Amino acid sequence: MSLDTFILAVDNGLRTVFASAQSTRAIPGKALADAPLTDTEKKHAASLMRINHVGEVCAQALYQGQALTARNPVAKAALAEAAREEVEHLAWCETRINALGGRKSLLNPVWYASSFAMGMAAGALGDKWNLGFLAETERQVGAHLAEHLHELPAADLKSRAVVAQMQADEARHAETAVAHGGMDLPVPVQGVMQVMSKIMTKTAYWV
Numbered sequence: 001m002s003l004d005t006f007i008l009a010v011d012n013g014l015r016t017v018f019a020s021a022q023s024t025r026a027i028p029g030k031a032l033a034d035a036p037l038t039d040t041e042k043k044h045a046a047s048l049m050r051i052n053h054v055g056e057v058c059a060q061a062l063y064q065g066q067a068l069t070a071r072n073p074v075a076k077a078a079l080a081e082a083a084r085e086e087v088e089h090l091a092w093c094e095t096r097i098n099a100l101g102g103r104k105s106l107l108n109p110v111w112y113a114s115s116f117a118m119g120m121a122a123g124a125l126g127d128k129w130n131l132g133f134l135a136e137t138e139r140q141v142g143a144h145l146a147e148h149l150h151e152l153p154a155a156d157l158k159s160r161a162v163v164a165q166m167q168a169d170e171a172r173h174a175e176t177a178v179a180h181g182g183m184d185l186p187v188p189v190q191g192v193m194q195v196m197s198k199i200m201t202k203t204a205y206w207v
Contacts, residue, residue: 021090029161041153046102053093054204058115065119072127082173131182138174
């Protein structure tokens with residue numbers, strides 16, 4: 001890894017964790033009217049959107065780590081495109097968290113660092129496993145988003161619009177990874193990823 005590459009990776013990590021992300025696409029549901037929500041509904045919705053924000057922090061870190069060790073230019077391009085859209089997801093989630101009176105996870109530096117290390121490890125295994133890891137990650141994120149669409153207050157149409165668009169994007173990222181040669185991960189590896197994901201989501205709901 002060159003010094004320039006390392007500096008760029010550190011810069012991206014700092015911006016992801018500490019800066020406010022920007023979106024080139026309009027925020028889904030922006031034109032919708034704010035619905036009246038109870039304090040309990042706002043708190044619950046903000047916590048769910050915090051989980052989603054953490055998921056995007058982790059995704060950004062995974063992609064950056066994978067891109068550093070990916071060998072195939074096509075794989076690198078797929079990772080870069082997915083990472084750009086994940087930045088938009090960061091911006092959308094943060095906007096909803098702020099609107100609902102919530103806050104981002106205090107553990108974002110930890111989430112980013114651990115996911116970055118996982119991404120580098122996945123990339124070092126070779127592009128087919130790298131892309132397979134990407135596809136499985138996106139599938140699991142999509143499953144969480146589907147759950148949140150059921151859990152979010154019915155009246156919170158703005159948050160629901162954000163989550164629905166994120167779900168569509170994640171599904172497309174998974175399909176792209178498979179199309180570029182991503183392999184299905186062994187079932188035990190998928191299971192470990194699911195356990196780690198549950199720990200993250202349960203923790204991020206509160207912290």
